[in-house]
Amino acid sequence: MNEEQKWNYIEELDAELLLGGSILSEWTSFQAKDAEIAVCSGAYLSSILSCQAAIESHLRFEHLNDTDLKRLSFYDLINKSYLSEKLKDELHQLRKFRNKWIHVNEPDEDHDLLSRPKYYENELAEFAKVTVKNMLKTLYFNPMI
Numbered sequence: 210m211n212e213e214q215k216w217n218y219i220e221e222l223d224a225e226l227l228l229g230g231s232i233l234s235e236w237t238s239f240q241a242k243d244a245e246i247a248v249c250s251g252a253y254l255s256s257i258l259s260c261q262a263a264i265e266s267h268l269r270f271e272h273l274n275d276t277d278l279k280r281l282s283f284y285d286l287i288n289k290s291y292l293s294e295k296l297k298d299e300l301h302q303l304r305k306f307r308n309k310w311i312h313v314n315e316p317d318e319d320h321d322l323l324s325r326p327k328y329y330e331n332e333l334a335e336f337a338k339v340t341v342k343n344m345l346k347t348l349y350f351n352p353m354i
Contacts, residue, residue, distance in 0.1 A: 215249040219341065226345050229352030234270040237263050241344060248341050253333035254310055260337075260344040261307055264300065267348055292350055299343045306336055 210218065233241070244259035261283065268286040281289065287300045310333075322329055 212249050212251075218338070219245050219249070222342055222345050226342075226349045227352065228349070231349050231352055233348060234266060237266045237270060237348065240266055241348060244341060244344060248337045251334075253330070253337040256337045257303070257307055257310075257333070257340050260340045261303060263344055264303075264347045271351070292347065296343065296346055296350070299339075300347070303340055303343060 240259050240263035244256045244263055247253070247256035247259055265283050265286060268290050271291070272289075283304055284301070287297050287304070290297065292300070
């Protein structure tokens with residue numbers, strides 16, 4: 210997909226998933242916008258990380274009055290959220306995928322990455338598309354109609 214097609218994909222997701230109004234914090238809005246810019250620019254890992262940040266920020270915003278949630282991990286926020294079980298499972302997949310890329314235990318073990326960079330770029334591109342969709346599902350889950 211070229212950049213214009215990626216923006217069209219995001220616009221189609223908005224049309225499909227936003228069924229009313231949505232109240233987002235400024236943090237969430239900024240992170241979501243950054244995630245969309247990153248995926249359309251081809252910065253797939255950055256997009257995945259920004260999506261995760263926007264989702265986490267939104268889940269905290271939705272439960273502002275619950276002071277116990279302020280200290281919870283992303284894992285616990287997902288589990289305690291009001292989201293559907295299917296979406297929770299998808300967010301746990303995001304968390305695990307992100308962890309694989311962020312918590313690299315042996316950074317000197319890079320032979321496969323060096324020998325198959327296109328494979329990894331394609332893997333990140335596909336997962337970034339899914340992650341943007343799951344981010345928007347989360348942000349638009351409880352619309353104001």
